[in-house]
Amino acid sequence: MKRSELNEKDKKKYCWDFKHLFINNESWKKALPEFDKFANQLLTFKGKLNNIDNFKKYLAISKEISMLGSKVVQYLHYGDLDQTNLELQQLSSLFATQQSKLSEKLAWIEPEIKTIGLQTIKNWINNDPSLMIYKHDMEVFFKFEKFILSEHDETLLSKVSKSRSAAGGLYDSLVYADKQKTIFNYQNKEQELTQTLYLDILENSNPVKDKQLRIDISKKFYEDIKNKKHSLAQVYESILEVAVEEIKIRNNDKEKDNKKHLTTLEYSLLSDDVPLILYENLIKTGQKHAILVEEFYNLKRKFFKFKKFYSTDTSLKMTTIPTKKFSVEEGINSIKEILSILGDEYLEQLNLALLPGRIDYYEDTNKRTGAYSTGGNGVEPIILMNWDDTINSLNTLSHELGHSVHTLFSEKYQKYPNADYPIILAEVASTVNEHLAFDYLYNKASNNQEHIYLLQTHIETVIGTFFRQIQFAEFEWEAHKLVEKEVPLNADILADLFENTANKYGQKALDKYEEKAKGYSWPRILHFFHSPYYVYKYATSITVSYKLYEDVKNGKKENLLNFLKAGGSKYPLDILKDAGVDLTQIDVYNPLITNLKKMINQLSDLINNKDN
Numbered sequence: 308m309k310r311s312e313l314n315e316k317d318k319k320k321y322c323w324d325f326k327h328l329f330i331n332n333e334s335w336k337k338a339l340p341e342f343d344k345f346a347n348q349l350l351t352f353k354g355k356l357n358n359i360d361n362f363k364k365y366l367a368i369s370k371e372i373s374m375l376g377s378k379v380v381q382y383l384h385y386g387d388l389d390q391t392n393l394e395l396q397q398l399s400s401l402f403a404t405q406q407s408k409l410s411e412k413l414a415w416i417e418p419e420i421k422t423i424g425l426q427t428i429k430n431w432i433n434n435d436p437s438l439m440i441y442k443h444d445m446e447v448f449f450k451f452e453k454f455i456l457s458e459h460d461e462t463l464l465s466k467v468s469k470s471r472s473a474a475g476g477l478y479d480s481l482v483y484a485d486k487q488k489t490i491f492n493y494q495n496k497e498q499e500l501t502q503t504l505y506l507d508i509l510e511n512s513n514p515v516k517d518k519q520l521r522i523d524i525s526k527k528f529y530e531d532i533k534n535k536k537h538s539l540a541q542v543y544e545s546i547l548e549v550a551v552e553e554i555k556i557r558n559n560d561k562e563k564d565n566k567k568h569l570t571t572l573e574y575s576l577l578s579d580d581v582p583l584i585l586y587e588n589l590i591k592t593g594q595k596h597a598i599l600v601e602e603f604y605n606l607k608r609k610f611f612k613f614k615k616f617y618s619t620d621t622s623l624k625m626t627t628i629p630t631k632k633f634s635v636e637e638g639i640n641s642i643k644e645i646l647s648i649l650g651d652e653y654l655e656q657l658n659l660a661l662l663p664g665r666i667d668y669y670e671d672t673n674k675r676t677g678a679y680s681t682g683g684n685g686v687e688p689i690i691l692m693n694w695d696d697t698i699n700s701l702n703t704l705s706h707e708l709g710h711s712v713h714t715l716f717s718e719k720y721q722k723y724p725n726a727d728y729p730i731i732l733a734e735v736a737s738t739v740n741e742h743l744a745f746d747y748l749y750n751k752a753s754n755n756q757e758h759i760y761l762l763q764t765h766i767e768t769v770i771g772t773f774f775r776q777i778q779f780a781e782f783e784w785e786a787h788k789l790v791e792k793e794v795p796l797n798a799d800i801l802a803d804l805f806e807n808t809a810n811k812y813g814q815k816a817l818d819k820y821e822e823k824a825k826g827y828s829w830p831r832i833l834h835f836f837h838s839p840y841y842v843y844k845y846a847t848s849i850t851v852s853y854k855l856y857e858d859v860k861n862g863k864k865e866n867l868l869n870f871l872k873a874g875g876s877k878y879p880l881d882i883l884k885d886a887g888v889d890l891t892q893i894d895v896y897n898p899l900i901t902n903l904k905k906m907i908n909q910l911s912d913l914i915n916n917k918d919n
Contacts, residue, residue, distance in 0.1 A: 310388070310671035321635065323689060324664035325385065328378045332394060335382050338375065339405050345372045346412045356419050359431050365416075366441060370723055372409075377684040387675035387691055388667060407469060414462040417448075417455050425449040440722050443877060450577055454557035464556070474545040478836040481535050481542065489527055493520075500527055503676075509622040514611045521619035522820050532830050536798040539830040543801065546836060547571075547790040571787045575840040579731050580878040585891055586780070589846055592896045593777030593812060599900070600774050600813025603766055603907055610914050615818045625763050625914065626756045632696040635668050642705050645747040646740065649864050653712065656719070659687075660711035666690040666704075678703045680710035680737075683727050688714040698748065705744040709737035717874030725876040730841065732879050734772075734848030735855065736871060741768065742856040742902075755913050762910040769903050770813075772849045778812040780843035783835055798827065805829040847890060853898040854888045863887075 313321060329335040345368050355361045379402060386395035420428075428445050432438040456464070489500040498504060505528045509521055532539065550571045558568050573583060608616040610625055633641065639661060646657060660666075670676075670693035682688030688711035694700045713736040717726040745765045752758050782805055789796060789804075802825040806814075834841045858866045870886035880890055889895055 308669050310667070310669040310674060313669065320663050321666070321668045322664075323385065323388070323667040325382050328382050328686070332398060335379065335398060336401070338379060339401060341375055342372065342405055342409050345375070346409055349413060349416070353415055353419070356416075357423050357427070359435070362423075362428075362431065363435075363438070366438075373723070374685040377682075377686045381682070381686045381689065384681065384689065384691070388671070389673045390675060391673045410468065411462065411465045414465045415458045418458045418461055420448065421452055421455045425452070440725060443875075444724050447578055447878075450580070454554075454574075456557065460556075471549055474542050474549070475837055478539070478542050478546075478830075481538055482532070482830065487531050489530065491524060491527055493524075500524065502528075506622070509619060510624050511627075512623075514613075514620070514623055518617075518620070522617065525619045529826075529828055529831075533827045536802075536827045536830075540796060540798040540801050543786070543830070543836065544790065544796040546839070547787055547796075550787065550839060551790050570791060572784055572840060579729055580880065581731070582891065585847075585880075586784075586843060588891075588893055589777055589843060590781050590784075592893065593774055593781075593846070596896075596900050597774060597812045599903055599907060600770055601816035603770065603910075604813060604816040606907065606911055606914070615820075616816075617820050618814070618817050619820070621817070622767075624760065626759045629698055629752075629757045629760055631698065633698065633701050634696060635694055638694070638701045638704055641701060641747070642708060642744070645705065645744050646708075648743065648859060649867065652868065653864075656712045656715040657708060659715055660690075660708055665711075666692060668692045668694045670695065678707050680707040680714070682711065682714045683718065684723065685718075701748075702741060702744055705740045706737040709740035712736065713871050716868075716871035720872040721874035721876050726874045728873075728875040729879050731844045731847060732851075732870075732875075732882065734845055735851045736867075738772070738849045738852035739856050739859070739867060741765075742852065743859070755916065759910065759913050762906055762913070766903065766906050766910065769849065769899070769906075773846050773899060773903075774812045776842045776845040778808055779832055779834070780840075780846065781811070782808045782829065783839060783842070787839070799825060801829060802827050850896055850899050851883060851888050851890065853902055854895065855886065857898045858887065 310322065329338065348368050349365060352361045352365050356365055383395065383399055383402065386392055386399060389395070425445070428449075432442050432445065455461070490497050491500045491504075492498075493504070493508070505524060508517070508524050512520060554569060554571060554574050569577070572586065576583065576586065604616060604621060607621065607623065607625065611620070611623065613620060643654065643657065646653060665687060666689070674693065675691065676693060678690065678692050680688055680690045690704070690707045690711060692700070692704060692707070694704075710733065713728065713733075717728055745761060749758060749761050752761060785804055785808065786796070786801065789800075805828070806826055829835070832842075855867045855870065858864070866886045866888075870882065873882040873885065876882070877885075883890055
C-alpha cells in the first residue's frame with residue numbers, strides 16, 4: 308500500500324503528526340527568531356560567566372536553545388515524506404543559515420568557560436545540587452580544554468566553517484545531484500538501474516545463467532562513481548586534510564610541553580573517553596576471525612556449485628524469501644510478543660513508541676527510502692518506515708523500535724543534558740531486538756527453506772555490521788595516517804588501500820572477474836565523507852548487543868534495562884561496565900563470534916540435509 312492511498316482515518320494511525328510541535332510551516336518559521344532572542348540573552352552574560360548565578364542562567368538558556376532546536380529539526384523530517392517538496396527544502400536552508408549565525412554569535416562561550424576553569428566549576432557543582440546534572444557534561448568539556456582557542460580565533464573559525472566543510476557538500480553533488488541516470492536492459496525491457504533493482508538482481512537472479520549479468524550490472528552500477536574517481540579522491544583528501552588541519556590549529560603550542568600531538572583518530576575518540584587500544588583490538592579481532600567470512604563464502608560457493616565465486620555472487624539468496632506476509636498490525640503484535648521477554652517496564656515504553664503519529668509506516672513515490680528512528684532532548688522519538696508486508700519490514704521495525712525505546716528510557720530516567728546518549732551506544736538496543744526477532748522467527752519457521760533464508764540473512768547482517776564495518780574502520784584510519792604523514796592521495800592509491808584492507812576481512816576467498824581491474828566502490832561509503840571514524844561504532848554496538856542478548860536469554864534482562872536507563876549520564880564505557888560489558892577486554896567479542904560460528908554450522912547442516 309502507498310501512503311498517499313490511505314484514507315483520513317488511517318492517516319491518523321499510520322502517518323506522522325507533528326502538530327504538537329508546530330501547527331504548520333508558517334508557525335515553524337515564526338519560531339526561528341527565538342534563536343536570536345536566546346543568543347541576545349546570552350550576550351548579556353559575556354564576560355560575566357565567572358559568577359555562579361550568571362553561569363546557571365547561561366545553562367538554563369542553553370537548555371532552551373537545545374529544546375527549541377530539537378523541535379525545529381524534528382518538524383523538518385516532514386521533508387523525508389516528499390523529497391520534492393520545495394517549501395520544506397527552503398525551511399531546511401533557513402535553519403542551516405540560522406544555525407550558522409547562532410554558532411558565530413556564541414563562539415565566545417567556550418573560551419570564556421575555559422577561563423573559569425574546571426576546579427571552580429567543580430566546586431560550584433559540589434556545593435549546588437541543582438548543578439549536579441551537569442557534572443559529566445563539564446568533565447567532557449574540559450577534556451577538550453587545551454583545544455579551545457581564544458574568542459577571536461573561535462569566532463574566526465566559525466566564520467569560515469561553511470567553506471571548510473564545502474568538500475562534504477561537493478561529495479553530495481557529485482554522487483547524488485550530478486548522478487547520471489543509468490538505463491539497463493533487463494527482462495526484455497529498458498529499466499533505470501536503481502539501487503533497488505541492482506540489489507534485486509544480485510540477490511534473486513539465476514545463480515548460473517545470470518552470472519555474467521551480475522558482473523555487467525555491477526560495472527554499470529559503479530560506472531558513475533568510477534567516472535568521477537579522480538574528483539572523489541580529491542574531495543576525500545580535502546576532508547582528511549581539514550581534519551588534520553583542525554588538530555594542528557587547536558593544539559596549544561604555547562605550552563611547549565613537547566607532548567606528541569594527538570592523531571585524528573585519538574582526537575575523535577576523546578569525547579567518548581575511548582582508549583586507542585579498543586580500536587586496535589577491534590581491528591585485530593576482525594582480522595583474526597575473518598576466517599568465518601571466508602567459511603561462509605565457501606559454503607555459498609559449494610551450495611551453488613560455482614568454480615568461480617565473485618563478489619557479485621555473494622548476495623545471492625540460497626532460497627526464496629518466505630511467502631508469509633505481515634500487515635502493520637500483525638507486525639506490531641509479533642514484535643510485542645518477541646519483546647515480551649524484556650518485561651512489563653520495557654513493554655510500557657514500547658507502547659509509547661507505537662502511539663499514533665510517531666511512526667510513518669507506508670512507502671510512497673517521493674518518500675525517503677529505508678528507515679530510521681530519531682528523537683530526544685524533549686521531543687518524542689519518531690520512526691520512518693517503508694512497510695512492504697515482508698519479514699524484512701518486521702525486522703526493520705523491531706530494530707528501529709529498539710532505538711525509540713532506548714530514547715524513551717533515557718528521557719524518563721535521566722534529566723537534560725544526560726538523556727542524550729552518544730552514538731557509540733546508539734546501535735546496541737536496536738541490534739538486541741534483531742537477535743531476539745531472529746530467534747522468534749526461526750522458531751516459528753515451518754520448514755527448512757525458511758530456516759535457510761533466516762540464517763543466511765542474519766549471518767549476512769552480522770558480517771555486514773561487524774567485519775565489514777571493521778574493514779571500513781581500518782581503511783579510513785590508514786587513509787588518515789597517509790595525510791598525517793603528508794603523503795598525497797589519488798584515486799589509485801585509495802582503490803589499492805581499500806582492496807588490500809578488504810582482503811584481510813574475507814575478500815581473498817573471492818575470485819576476481821578482471822585480474823588487473825581496480826575497484827572504485829569505496830566512495831559509496833557515505834560515512835567516510837560525512838562522519839569520519841563513525842563506522843567502528845557499528846561493530847562495537849553489535850558486540851555489546853550480543854553480550855546483553857545472552858544476558859536476556861539467561862534471565863538477566865536487568866543488564867539491558869539498566870543500560871537503557873543510563874542515557875548519556877557517564878562515559879560510554881562506564882555505562883557498559885555497569886551493564887556487565889567491558890569493551891576493553893578482548894573476550895568481550897566471544898558471544899558474537901560464538902553465535903556466528905553456531906549459525907554458520909546450522910546453515911551448513913541444513914543445506915547438506917537432503918530433505919530440505
